[in-house]
Structures are given as structure tokens and as C-alpha cells.
Amino acid sequence: MRRPNYHHGDLANALTTAATDLAREGGPEAVVLREAARQVGVSATAAYRHFAGQGELLHGVKLQAMDLLVERLHQELARTPALPDPAAEAARRLRALGYGYLSFALAEPGLFRTAFCPPVRGEPTDQSGTPSDWPVPDLNEVTPYAMLVEALDAFVQAGILRPQSRPWAEVFAWSAVHGLATLMLDGPLGHVTPAERDQAIERTLDGVAAGLAAI
Amino acid sequence: MRRPNYHHGDLANALTTAATDLAREGGPEAVVLREAARQVGVSATAAYRHFAGQGELLHGVKLQAMDLLVERLHQELARTPALPDPAAEAARRLRALGYGYLSFALAEPGLFRTAFCPPVRGEPTDQSGTPSDWPVPDLNEVTPYAMLVEALDAFVQAGILRPQSRPWAEVFAWSAVHGLATLMLDGPLGHVTPAERDQAIERTLDGVAAGLAAI
DNA sequence: TGTACATCAGTGAACGCGCGTTCACTGATGTAC
DNA sequence: TGTACATCAGTGAACGCGCGTTCACTGATGTAC
Numbered sequence: 001m002r003r004p005n006y007h008h009g010d011l012a013n014a015l016t017t018a019a020t021d022l023a024r025e026g027g028p029e030a031v032v033l034r035e036a037a038r039q040v041g042v043s044a045t046a047a048y049r050h051f052a053g054q055g056e057l058l059h060g061v062k063l064q065a066m067d068l069l070v071e072r073l074h075q076e077l078a079r080t081p082a083l084p085d086p087a088a089e090a091a092r093r094l095r096a097l098g099y100g101y102l103s104f105a106l107a108e109p110g111l112f113r114t115a116f117c118p119p120v121r122g123e124p125t126d127q128s129g130t131p132s133d134w135p136v137p138d139l140n141e142v143t144p145y146a147m148l149v150e151a152l153d154a155f156v157q158a159g160i161l162r163p164q165s166r167p168w169a170e171v172f173a174w175s176a177v178h179g180l181a182t183l184m185l186d187g188p189l190g191h192v193t194p195a196e197r198d199q200a201i202e203r204t205l206d207g208v209a210a211g212l213a214a215i
Numbered sequence: 216m217r218r219p220n221y222h223h224g225d226l227a228n229a230l231t232t233a234a235t236d237l238a239r240e241g242g243p244e245a246v247v248l249r250e251a252a253r254q255v256g257v258s259a260t261a262a263y264r265h266f267a268g269q270g271e272l273l274h275g276v277k278l279q280a281m282d283l284l285v286e287r288l289h290q291e292l293a294r295t296p297a298l299p300d301p302a303a304e305a306a307r308r309l310r311a312l313g314y315g316y317l318s319f320a321l322a323e324p325g326l327f328r329t330a331f332c333p334p335v336r337g338e339p340t341d342q343s344g345t346p347s348d349w350p351v352p353d354l355n356e357v358t359p360y361a362m363l364v365e366a367l368d369a370f371v372q373a374g375i376l377r378p379q380s381r382p383w384a385e386v387f388a389w390s391a392v393h394g395l396a397t398l399m400l401d402g403p404l405g406h407v408t409p410a411e412r413d414q415a416i417e418r419t420l421d422g423v424a425a426g427l428a429a430i
Numbered sequence: 431t432g433t434a435c436a437t438c439a440g441t442g443a444a445c446g447c448g449c450g451t452t453c454a455c456t457g458a459t460g461t462a463c
Numbered sequence: 464t465g466t467a468c469a470t471c472a473g474t475g476a477a478c479g480c481g482c483g484t485t486c487a488c489t490g491a492t493g494t495a496c
Contacts, residue, residue, distance in 0.1 A: 008439080034482065044483085046440055054483060118401040142403050168418035171404065172391065175419050178402075179394025180386065186333040187393075188357050189386065203383035204390050211426025223472080249449065258474055259450085265472095269450060 012050035014040045016060040020111070023061050027110045028117040031058045055122025058114075065115035069104050070143045076100030090154035091209055097151055098177045098205045101144065105181035106197075112181065148174060155212060165215040176208045227265035229255045231275040235326070238276050242325045243332040246273045270337025273329075280330035284319050285358045291315030305369035306424055312366055313392045313420045316359065320396035321412075327396065363389060370427060380430040391423045 008014065018039040022030040033054045037044045051057045076096040083089040105112040148170045155161035161169065183189040184197065192200065223229065233254040237245040248269045252259045266272045291311045298304040320327040363385045370376035376384060398404040399412065407415065 011439080032482070033484090043441055045442080045485085048484080049439055116397075116402055145403070168415050169422075171395065171398075171415045172419045172422035175394035175398060176387065176391040176422075177394065178398055179390035179392065179396075181394075182331075182397055183386075183390060183393060187331055188360070200383050200386045204387045206430060207384075207387035207391075207426035208422070209426075210429040211422035211424075214425040214429035215421060226472085247449070248451090260452085260475080261473055263451080 008040075008042065008046075011040070011042065011046060015042075015047055015050065015057060016064060019057050019061045020064045023065065023114040024108060024110045027113040028058065028061075028120075030110070031061055031114065033057055053122050055120050058120055059123045062115055062117075065108075065111040066143065068108070068111060069101070069115060070147070072104040073097055073100040073144060073147055076103070086154070086158040087160050090151065090158045090160060093151045093154060094148075094173070094209060094212075095205055097144075097147055098173070098208065099201070101177050102181055102184075102201055105185060109185045113185065116178075145170060145174065152212070160213050162215065165212075169212055172211065173208050176204055180204050223255075223257065223261075226255065226257065226261060230257075230262055230265065230272060231279060234272050234276045235279045238280065238329040239323060239325045242328040243273065243276075243335075245325070246276055246329065248272055268337050270335050273335055274338045277330055277332070280323075280326040281358065283323070283326060284316070284330060285362070287319040288312055288315040288359060288362055291318070301369070301373040302375050305366065305373045305375060308366045308369060309363075309388065309424060309427075310420055312359075312362060313388070313423065314416070316392050317396055317399075317416055320400060324400045328400065331393075360385060360389065367427070375428050377430065380427075384427055387426065388423050391419055391426075395419050 015036050019031050019033075019036040021039070022032065022035060031054070033047055033051075034044045036057065037047050047057065051060075073096075076099055077093060080092060080096065083092055152161065152166065152169050152173070155169075156163055156166055180189070180200065184192075184200075189197070189200065230251050234246050234248075234251040236254070237247065237250060246269070248262055248266075249259045251272065252262050262272065266275075288311075291314055292308060295307060295311065298307055367376065367381065367384050367388070370384075371378055371381055395404070395415065399407075399415075404412070404415065
């Protein structure tokens with residue numbers, strides 16, 4: 001009879017999944033290596049066969065959280081049909097991204113916080129080998145950002161956004177939505193009623209679309 | 216000869232100031248009661264004569280950080296002269312608030328993070344006596360928010376912002392600026408060059424103003 | 431097909447750390463008479 | 464104006480906590496011959 005837990009076979013994934021569940025419940029501070037090992041039913045030491053340390057485990061959770069956010073964005077893009085008019089279609093896509101981002105933040109506050117938490121000592125370096133504080137130093141490697149770039153390119157092609165106003169439009173749009181998310185999760189907007197929250201979301205998404213189109 | 220540190224006289228303030236310096240250097244996690252006591256040259260126990268615990272100390276730091284932010288906003292408002300045209304003046308004020316907010320965040324990242332960090336267990340209750348997670352449950356008690364309300368009222372009076380678009384306009388404007396601040400401090404915008412940062416700031420402030428005026 | 435042996439992937443005990451907090455205490459200060 | 468005494472505002476030692484991490488180890492697995 002094989003002793004259980006010996007040669008688990010997929011311990012790295014199991015630990016990352018357990019750690020992601022911890023982040024889901026309690027945010028980045030809850031990503032505790034010993035606790036993840038406990039949940040999997042393995043000694044804390046075993047984790048060191050698969051991760052350099054707690055920082056690398058947290059990094060894995062960040063990537064997983066980011067993947068889930070991207071998945072949510074794709075879902076929201078697919079939820080309504082594409083529109084024939086290019087301008088309307090571009091607006092639909094931008095709104096879907098904004099709404100998906102916010103609904104992910106509200107549905108999974110712990111994961112959202114973890115995906116965007118400040119880098120921690122001991123997190124892995126980027127592929128170039130130079131140490132990096134943020135796992136993805138190039139903005140274009142942040143997938144939600146890339147999706148936003150696409151949507152805004154469509155704005156230009158549809159003639160809603162003038163080419164000379166194109167630069168940094170992603171940052172404006174992203175800032176508004178990201179800021180609303182953090183104010184709702186951690187800030188003074190956390191105590192408004194759901195109805196008020198929806199109004200704030202609508203108003204902000206409208207403001208972003210108008211702010212892009214007007215300039 | 217009086218034994219020094221006996222009956223300090225202003226220990227509560229001294230501890231809050233020391234704790235604020237800790238927050239300035241290292242953000243909310245750096246607000247460590249024992250360290251603040253060490254800096255003041257007093258035993259950790261002495262702090263308990265003036266604070267219920269670490270949460271109350273952190274709360275004091277938050278208030279102090281928020282005061283400094285408000286001071287920075289007033290400075291920025293006063294930096295340029297008022298304009299005769301009401302519309303131009305309203306726009307000037309809104310931009311000053313946005314710019315002041317962002318420059319405070321960049322100049323004092325630790326204090327900014329602390330002012331807006333999630334509430335901690337052990338933080339004091341609000342004046343009504345009901346326990347509250349956020350020290351200021353009513354949005355209107357957040358002073359920067361109140362300053363924003365004033366500026367946007369001026370937008371309506373100047374005829375730039377239609378009255379029916381007035382509700383939640385603060386949240387849109389605040390979200391954009393707050394989001395940009397957090398993305399620059401903790402997120403992927405932390406690695407852009409200062410010149411790019413300035414462009415991002417200009418673009419975002421332009422987007423906010425345009426988004427308000429257009430609707 | 432067996433077998434010796436290297437390597438892999440776990441174990442459990444232990445360490446050091448710094449934190450918030452409690453305890454019994456004591457010297458300094460203020461006040462009633 | 465003195466003096467007894469309550470109270471105030473400190474002290475230092477200690478506790479418990481849970482963390483990340485290291486150590487020497489051992490049983491399971493895979494491979495060369």
C-alpha cells in the first residue's frame with residue numbers, strides 16, 4: 001500500500017491552487033506558505049522542492065489571478081453580440097472591458113487585490129534575467145492592458161478617437177476603472193448601497209467613453 | 216534632576232508623529248507601535264497610556280496623512296491665480312485638485328498608501344458609536360471629496376456640466392485620478408520614465424475634464 | 431529479469447524573528463486638608 | 464505652608480503567536496548494467 005502524499009505528482013499546482021484560494025478569501029496577506037501546505041496535507045518543507053520561497057508562490061497566485069481576470073473580460077466581451085456599426089462596436093467592447101474588470105473586482109476582491117498588489121521581496125525576476133520589482137515590466141505584457149489597446153485602436157479606426165489623442169488613452173481609461181475598483185473595495189466607496197454602486201459604475205464608464213470621444 | 220522621559224507631556228502627539236514618519240518611509244505596514252515608541256525613546260508599554268492599541272495609532276496616522284493631502288490640495292489651488300471666466304476658473308480648480316492629488320501621491324507614496332489603506336481590525340469606531348470599517352463612512356466627511364464637490368458645483372454653475380449629469384461626477388473624477396496614482400505607485404505604471412509619467416497625468420486630467428464637459 | 435545505487439520528493443523538529451500585548455511595578459505629580 | 468495620599472505616566476520582563484526558512488533525515492522511484 002502506497003503511503004499517501006509521497007510523490008504527490010502535482011504538488012506545485014496543488015500548492016498554487018491552495019494559495020489562490022487563500023488569496024481569494026483574504027487577499028495577498030493571506031498567501032501563507034505554511035497554510036497552503038497545510039491545506040494540501042503536506043509539510044511546509046515540501047513546498048521548497050517546487051518554489052524558491054513564499055515570494056515565488058505569491059507570484060504564481062498573481063499570475064493565476066490575472067488569468068482569471070482575463071477570462072472574465074473575455075466572457076463579458078462575448079456576452080453581447082458584436083454590432084454592425086464600427087463606432088457602436090468599439091464602444092460596446094470598451095464598455096464590456098470596463099464592466100468585466102469592475103465586476104471581477106467586486107466578485108473576487110481578494111484575487112483582484114492580489115493581482116495588483118505591490119511586488120514583494122523574493123518575487124522572481126523577469127525573463128531577461130535582470131531583477132524586476134513588477135513581474136511584467138513591459139506594459140504590453142499585461143494582458144488586460146493589451147485587450148484595452150485593441151479596443152482603443154478600434155476607436156480610432158471607427159473615427160471616434162482622433163489619432164493625435166490616441167497616446168495614453170489606455171492609461172486614462174484604465175485609471176478610471178481601476179480607481180473605481182479600489183475605491184469600492186478598500187476605500188470610502190465600500191459603504192454605498194448596491195444601487196448607488198451601479199450608478200457610480202455607469203457614470204464612470206460613461207465618463208470614460210465621453211472623455212475619449214470628446215478630445 | 217528630573218529623570219528624562221518621565222511625564223513626557225506630549226507623548227500621544229510624539230508617537231503619532233513618529234508613526235507618521237514610519238508610514239512616510241514604508242507605508243501602512245511600517246506603522247509598528249514598538250518602533251514608534253523606540254524612536255520617541257520610550258518603552259512600548261507607554262504607548263498604551265495614550266492609545267488603545269496599534270489600530271488607534273494607525274488611525275491617527277491616517278488622519279494626519281489625510282490632512283497633509285488636503286494641505287497639498289490647497290497649495291495647488293493657490294499656486295495659480297483665479298480666472299475671471301467662470302468656466303475657465305472651474306476647469307482650473309478641478310485640474311489643480313487632480314494635479315495636487317497626483318503630486319502628493321508621487322511625493323509621499325508611503326503617506327498616500329496609508330491614507331487610503333484598507334481599514335484594520337482595532338481601528339476606532341465613528342462618533343455615532345456604531346462600529347465602522349472605514350473611519351469616515353460618510354463620503355462628505357472625506358475632505359478631498361468635499362473639495363471635489365465644490366469644484367464640480369462650479370462646473371454646473373459655469374454651464375459646462377449639465378445638471379442631469381451632475382450625480383456621481385465626483386466619483387468619476389476621483390476614480391480616474393486615484394486609479395492613476397495607484398497604478399503609478401504600486402502597479403505597472405511604476406516603471407515608466409518621468410516624461411512618460413507626465414504625459415499620462417496630462418492625458419488623464421484632460422480626459423476627466425472632457426468626460427465631464429461632454430455628457 | 432534482477433539488482434545496486436543515485437536521485438527525487440517527501441518528513442518532522444527546530445530556529446530566529448519581531449510583533450502586539452499583558453503584568454506587576456515605581457517614581458513623579460497633583461490635591462485635600 | 465506642610466504633609467498624606469491618590470492618581471498619573473512611565474518601566475522592564477515576559478508571553479504567545481505564526482511566520483519563513485534550514486537542517487539532517489528517509490522512503491519511493493527510476494535507471495544502468
